Every structure is written in C-alpha cells, then in structure tokens.
Amino acid sequence: MKTIRPFTRAIDRLSDAGLRPTRQRVALARLLFEDGDRHISAEQLHREATEAGVKVSLATVYNSLNQFTIAGLLREVAVEAGRSYFDTNTTQHHHFFNDDTGELQDIPGDSVVLSALPAAPENTVIDGVDVIVHIRNK
Amino acid sequence: MKTIRPFTRAIDRLSDAGLRPTRQRVALARLLFEDGDRHISAEQLHREATEAGVKVSLATVYNSLNQFTIAGLLREVAVEAGRSYFDTNTTQHHHFFNDDTGELQDIPGDSVVLSALPAAPENTVIDGVDVIVHIRNK
DNA sequence: GTGTTTGCAAAGTGTTTGCAATTTA
DNA sequence: TAAATTGCAAACACTTTGCAAACAC
Numbered sequence: 001m002k003t004i005r006p007f008t009r010a011i012d013r014l015s016d017a018g019l020r021p022t023r024q025r026v027a028l029a030r031l032l033f034e035d036g037d038r039h040i041s042a043e044q045l046h047r048e049a050t051e052a053g054v055k056v057s058l059a060t061v062y063n064s065l066n067q068f069t070i071a072g073l074l075r076e077v078a079v080e081a082g083r084s085y086f087d088t089n090t091t092q093h094h095h096f097f098n099d100d101t102g103e104l105q106d107i108p109g110d111s112v113v114l115s116a117l118p119a120a121p122e123n124t125v126i127d128g129v130d131v132i133v134h135i136r137n138k
Numbered sequence: 139m140k141t142i143r144p145f146t147r148a149i150d151r152l153s154d155a156g157l158r159p160t161r162q163r164v165a166l167a168r169l170l171f172e173d174g175d176r177h178i179s180a181e182q183l184h185r186e187a188t189e190a191g192v193k194v195s196l197a198t199v200y201n202s203l204n205q206f207t208i209a210g211l212l213r214e215v216a217v218e219a220g221r222s223y224f225d226t227n228t229t230q231h232h233h234f235f236n237d238d239t240g241e242l243q244d245i246p247g248d249s250v251v252l253s254a255l256p257a258a259p260e261n262t263v264i265d266g267v268d269v270i271v272h273i274r275n276k
Numbered sequence: 277g278t279g280t281t282t283g284c285a286a287a288g289t290g291t292t293t294g295c296a297a298t299t300t301a
Numbered sequence: 302t303a304a305a306t307t308g309c310a311a312a313c314a315c316t317t318t319g320c321a322a323a324c325a326c
Contacts, residue, residue, distance in 0.1 A: 020300065022306060042291080057308045062291060076219075078270075082290065082315075084219040096258075099265060111256035117271075118249035121234060124273040131269050132216075133255070135262040158325065160281060180316080195283045200316060220290075220315065 010034075017071035027054040028064050032074070037089040039077070039104040045086075079104055079132055094131035107133060148172070155209035165192040166202050170212070175227040177215070177242040183224075217242055217270055232269035245271060 010029040014021040031048050032038060040048075046061040065086050068074040074086045079097045085104050087095075094107045112131055120126045148167035152159040169186055170176060178186075184199045203224050206212040212224045217235045223242050225233075232245045250269055258264045 020305065022300070024307070059292080059309075060307060063306085066292095078216055078218045080216045081214075081222040082219060084290080096256075096262075098262065105259070107256045111254060112252060113254040114250065114269075115253035116249060116251040118234075118245045120271075120273050121243070123276045124234075124236065125276055127237060127272040127274045129269065129271050131252075131267065133258075133267050134265040135258050136265045138261045138263055158280065160325070162282070181314095193283095197284075197317080198282060201281085204317095222315085 013073065017068075017073055019067060019071060024054070024056040024060050025064050025067075027052070027056065028061065029068075029073075032068070032086075032088050037087070037106060039085050039087050039095075039106075041083060041085055077104065077130065077132075092128075094133070096133050096135050098135050098137070100137045107131070151211065155206075155211055157205055157209055162192070162194045162198050163202050163205075165190075165194065166199065167206075167211075170206070170224075170226050175225070175244060177223050177225050177233075177244075179221060179223055215242065215268065215270075230266075232271070234271050234273050236273050236275070238275045245269070 010026045010033065011021040013033065014025055014029055019025060027049060028045065031045060031052065031054075032040070042058065042062050042065055045065070046056070046058045049056050049061065065074065069076050069086065072090060074088060075090045077085045077087050077095060079085060079095070080099075083102070087104075089106065094112045096105050096107055097103075098105075112133070114129065114131070117126070117129070148164050148171060149159045151171065152163055152167055157163060165187060166183065169183060169190065169192075170178070180196065180200050180203055183203070184194070184196045187194050187199065203212065203222075207214050207224065210228060212226060213228045215223045215225050215233060217223060217233070218237075218240075221240070225242075227244065232250045234243045234245055235241075236243075250271070252267065252269070255264070255267070
C-alpha cells in the first residue's frame, strides 16, 4: 500500500534523467507529468504544490524547472517578455497564446504546416522553430 | 519598377500617429526609423541615444517605445523571457533569433511559408502569427 | 496658460544566487 | 559521511510608475 505507481514513475523519470529524486522534485514531477500535456509557469506550479500540501520553496521550483528543462523533460516556451512557460510536451509542436488571458495551449495535430524553411545565416545552424499564434477573445 | 518608400520626417511620423513630437521622441524616432529595419531593445536604444549626444532617460525610452508600439509605429517581438525587442518593420514577417548572441534578425522574403493555419479556439480570433527560428553559432 | 511629457528615484515583476542547514546515496 | 539539494533572503535584470519640474502648443 505504500508503493503508489505514479510515484514510482516520477522517481524513475528523474533517475533516468540523472536527477536525484528528492522529495521536492518527485512532487513537482508528479504535478507536471501525471495529467498529460501541461503549460505552466513557476508561480503556477509553486501555487499548485502548496495547495497540494507539498512544502517547496519558489526558488526550488525555479531551479527544478530549469534542471528538468536541461535534462530534456520540459521545454521552455517564450511567449511574452517577462514570463516563462514550461511545456511538458517536448516534441516538435506549436502554440496558441491568448494575449487576453495569458493562456498557452497546444495547436492540435499538424494544423500548422511550415512548407518552407529558410537557410540558416552564415556560420549558424537551426536549433528549432517556434510558431506562436496569438489569439484574443472575441 | 521599384517602389520607393516616401520619405517621412520623424516629426511628421509622430504627428500622424498622434504623438507630440518632443525633443526626446523625435531623437528616438530618428534613431529607429532612419536606417531601415531595426531590432532593438530599450537598453540598446538608450545607449545609442546617449552615444549620439541625446539626453534622454531610460524611463522615457521605455515609455516612448511603448507609445510607438501602441501607435503602430513599432512591433514588439517576444523571443525570450525577460527581454523585449522592438521591430521597426511592422509588416507581417518572421525572425531568426540567435540564442548564443541574443541577436534578432528578419527572415528574408518568403523563405518561410505557413501553408496551413489552424482554426482559432472557440470564442477567439487570430491576432497574428510569430515564427521564431532559433539558431546558434556553428 | 494649460495640458503633456520628462527625469528621477522608488517600486514592481519575474528570476537567480550565496550560503548554512538539511537530505540523499 | 561526502556530496547534492533545499530554503531563505538578498541580489538581479528588466520594466513601470508617482510626482514635481520642464516643455509644447
């Protein structure tokens, strides 16, 4: 009864990524990865953790999000200056960003198609393509 | 035959946009608009102004950039959390962002083509599409 | 003159860091 | 026990704001 499956999965995910599965990191990983694709900021995650009764400092949330990102568990999405979002879906895909509400969401399937990609400038290589479709409430 | 963009003085540009052409705003508009397309942050513009002998405070640079943006003279481009870039080219186009150097540049011509656009979610309308091609040095 | 704009410094965000205490392996 | 991690507060980078003085019309 002590061995909860999802708990174990979070631990394995962290271990596999070379991150020590501490109490805080496991709790954050569960919040992040147990409910499918998520787009979340550090503040939001910290609030969720606190509401779930997990004692973790905001600094640790920031540090963990950055470590998870470096480890390839998360992807950082820049939508507007001053706020960072982290996306649990690390595969190549694109986003709607609601400028009214600040909400970020995936663009489903392949409903965005880039039919031509530019050549990278001299001495550079393409590292990734972000498409942000800005939307606002009707 | 080549389309020549009509030369508009900084003063007229500001007046037409409903902005009082003060000494500071005129100086900033000159720096921004007299040398073709530019991608610049508030700090950079402030430094340029200072180097050009224009006395203007950083707060006024920020305020002016925001006013210019609201007036449609500039377009703000979000590339990474924590830094705002302003683009003097307000037409629909896309960008390379060099993650190594922090440099932002236009993607030339039609070398990026979005061949499909998603439908906006319920009760929202599409406001614009940003394509950022992240590059890094070889 | 009257309303607008500026500059300064202070305040506000969001994020990172130094370091002692704690936890993990 | 040694090394890694945490929490706190302070530091940070960037941006906005309040208000008195300066300016544009």
